[in-house]
Amino acid sequence: MVVETSGRIMSARQLEELRTSLLAQRTGDETTIAVGAGTCCIAKGSARLFDRFRNVLKAEGLDASVRLKLTGCHGFCEHDPLVMIQPGGIIYMDVKEKDVADIVSKTIKNGEIIERLLHLDAATGERRRDESEIPFYQKQLRLVLRNIGRIDPMSIEDYIAAGGYRSLAAVLSRMEPEEVISIVEKSGLRGRGGGGFLTGKKWRSCRSAPGDVHYIVCNGDEGDPGAFMDRSVMEGDPHSVLEGMIIGSYAIGAVEGFVYVRMEYPLAVERVAKAIRDARQYGLLGEDILGSGHRFDIRINRGGGAFICGESSALMASLEGRAGEPRAKYIHMVERGLWDQPTTLNNVETWANVPVIVEKGPAWFFSLGTDTSKGTKVFSLSGKVRNTGLVEVPMGITLREILFDIGGGVRGKKKFKAVQTGGPSGGCLVVDIEEKGPKGDFNLIDLPVDFDRLTEAGSMMGSGGMIVMDEDDCMVDVAKYFLSFLKEESCGKCVPCREGIRHMLTILDRITSGTGTEADLTLLEELAETIAEASLCALGTQAPNPILSTLKYFRQEYEAHIREKRCPAGVCKALISYSINADTCTGCTLCARACPSSCIKGSAKEPHTIAAGSCIKCGICYDVCKFDAVVRS
Amino acid sequence: MAVQSDMIVEILGKHDNRIDALIMILQDIQNIYHYLPEEAIRFVSERLDIPFSQVYEVATFYRSFSLVPRGDHEIKVCLGTACHLRGAPRILENFERELGVRCGETTPNKQFTLETVNCVGVCALAPLVVVDDDYYGNSTASAVKGILSKYSRK
Secondary structure: OOOOOOOOOOOHHHHHHHHHHHHHHOOOOOEEEEEEOOHHHHHOOHHHHHHHHHHHHHHOOOOOOEEEEEEOOOOOHHHOOOEEEEOOOEEEOOOOHHHHHHHHHHHHHHOOOOHHHOEEOOOOOOEEOOOOOOHHHHOOOOOOOOOOOOOOOOOHHHHHHOOOOHHHHHHHHHOOHHHHHHHHHHHOOEOOOOOOOEHHHHHHHHHHOOOOOOEEEEEEOOOOOOOOHHHHHHHHOHHHHHHHHHHHHHHHOOOEEEEEEOOOOHHHHHHHHHHHHHHHHOOOOEOOHHHOOOOEEEEEEEOOOOHHHHOHHHHHHHHOOOOOOOOOOOOOOOOOOHHHOOEEEEEHHHHHHHHHHHHHOHHHHHOOEOOOOEOEEEEEEEEOEOOOEEEEEEOOOEHHHHHHHHOOOEOOOOOEEEEEEOHHHOEEEEOOOOOOOOOOOOOHHHOEOOHHHHHHOOOOOOOOEEEEEEOOOOHHHHHHHHHHHHHHHOOOOOHHHHHHHHHHHHHHHHHHOOOOOHHHHHHHHHHHHHHHHHOOOHHHHOOOHHHHHHHHHHHHHHHHHHHOOOOOOOOOHHHOOEEEOOOOOOOOOHHHHHOOOOOEEOOOOOOOEEOHHHOOOOOHHHHHOOOOOEEEO | OOOOHHHHHHHHHHOOOOHHHHHHHHHHHHHHHOOOOHHHHHHHHHHHOOOHHHHHHHHHHOOOOOOOOOOOEEEEEEOOHHHHHOOHHHHHHHHHHHHOOOOOOEOOOOOEEEEEEOOOOOHHHOOOEEEOOEEEOOOOHHHHHHHHHHHOOO
16 A cells, blocks of 8 residues: 655554555665765765765666665764665775775675675774674664664655654554653653753643743754764754654643754754654644644754853743843743743753653663663763764763773773763763772772762763873863863853853963962862852853862872973973984974974984974974974973 | 845745744855845844844854954864864964964955864864865864865965
């Protein structure tokens, strides 16, 4: 039976019929080539790769029998672009255009595996062919990321065929709004944007709050540097977010919703906008959704490039066409939010969890994770880690498993130093993998990761960014980096945040330029206390975290800058100098030609020297030297 | 530059003349003119029936807007944490030196505007430079000249 796919789906039964017919068109053994096409993959050439596949398949007469599709990012960004071939789930990594002909002629036509494109396990030197064999995927539990890399995010039919909108149909056809809220409450789901507030509790308060209309907002203003899970979900599986929102709208009684996406994510904006248009066309948004009588629609909004708009009240001010300044929270957003009406705001990952919870049941979700944090969390690994990418793991997994088993440890031959979690409001955790922790009894590397354990350790979950640092990273510089970020992004409404952060930054500037004093550390701690106590919103109250956590675990680095005028990691510009090792310099002249201030002298094939007086410490000589002869000290 | 009101009317229509789309309306206008002309801000405030001061507030609060004309090409050096650790500050310094402008400024010939961005979420390619819609991953300070030469007017 062929279902009319261009029209509206009028009932849960029709949705099921559509799914059945879509699945019938796709026999199980159909060959599929899925090319990852998130922003990261495209930046590495996956759009051109896709075109090449299309041309080669056509030339070989395989375009009708082989299904070629674009998907979201498979998560293993380090090796983008990834290509997944079904059946078999074979994953090829770092695929280039020149590999396409080989893939089609060997793997597609003859079922041969191309060894050189498989994942190389650095630990064993073996080649691994699919998710079950690749260590990066082995410890993951992909719920929110379940479809990403498998379905075409631009195709609502692909989502429906994968079981999409089935949870919505179940909710609308069989449940009262109360029941839906109760399911979310029982699941123990906590907000994934950083606050960790109980989602079900938020929904219940919002539903019972009096107002003319109720609103729903999806916070896609993922501003924490080094966090990109929301981008990946919006780019790779936008319908799962919409489905979560529509379920939420029914539970809460909302008629209008907004997806607020930061402008730095143009591809996410494009794909969510397309998903909204398709959902409307299929009758999953708008009047009388699935014939249930429920009415709800979603609009998409681009942010203006302000980090503070990730804060809920600032985001709503921004939606109202005003400057994104937060307000005091003694009036809750669930009572008076957008346009002063009851509003439920959840982040992208939270919304994407909702259809899974409805499908698998709250008890199942509740059984995953730790006592206080249920389900999974998506983390983005970046910085000096070997395997940069997105990983989804059950709550309670240890830092060691995330950073070493999945992340592969630190890249190169450097020594692991710290991991920064929670974005600019989070903190740096020292993880000495060889020694025990500061007290000798417990090593932070074995910390079970959940909302509360991370906070106890002096950092926080935040939205899930994890940035790995090695011995070349200066922790005072890292603190300064976050403070200067927050200084730029402070909205300026309250004094402790606006002035306090600026002063802390001034002090850090002093320390990193070698003019700091011992008293500066005390002053920093005093300022931190006041800012944390007196600021209006979380940006301010958590702004001292980068300083406090680095002072806690790396005080000796601050002291080296102050007492010895030395930057142990060799980062702080005022405290380092460049020189050339005459023994290793071959006199290739590359550095002298690249030096913008012409301060490197020497004749060809003779060791060169740097005139310290005119050196601007730009580091270009250090970058270009092929013999490691330029020394930074 | 004279502001063409019919183009702005079209943009407003695309966003259903809604105040909650104000940021997007201004972004679309800026895409045409490379900045927000005063005339355009006044026009939007009249059409949406909101005070000029409110539109001005929005136009000056958010990073994406400029009240002065911008260059033909926008260079954004990503200063996300991963990029910072992998050497983005030195890349930014080199752009400043090569272009002779500070971050946030436009070259006198209106060819380039130099900006930073707080993470575009492509951390596997850190440090990253985005010029218009092109991504340059794993950049170095010494790659700056090469990137600029691709966009320089002949």
